[in-house]
Amino acid sequence: MAKSNSNVAMYLNFALLISLLLIINMAESRLFHYAHGKAKMLTPTCVSIYGQQEGDTCFTITQAFNLTFDFFLQINPNLNCDTIFVGQWLCVDGFLS
Numbered sequence: 001m002a003k004s005n006s007n008v009a010m011y012l013n014f015a016l017l018i019s020l021l022l023i024i025n026m027a028e029s030r031l032f033h034y035a036h037g038k039a040k041m042l043t044p045t046c047v048s049i050y051g052q053q054e055g056d057t058c059f060t061i062t063q064a065f066n067l068t069f070d071f072f073l074q075i076n077p078n079l080n081c082d083t084i085f086v087g088q089w090l091c092v093d094g095f096l097s
Helices: 002-031 058-064 069-075
Strands: 044-051 089-096
Touching: 044 069, 058 069, 069 089
Parallel strands: none
Antiparallel strands: 044 089
């Protein structure tokens, strides 16, 4: 009977230890913003800028600087193409890191 209780206690301790390790692992991954299966957010770095002029649209700017529309939006993350204004500085060359 004592040996049976000893085995049960050992398995319960092992289960508690594994649970504790899993909880710590989950807490640490949240603490350091590790996301399993999620893409890392890239930071845009601008190399060259352009001052928007009368009649410019996001489309005409991407065509003039030979950029894809998606890349243009990535290097200008807070840009709303419906509200660009004359003199607004836009990034036209850069990279994501």
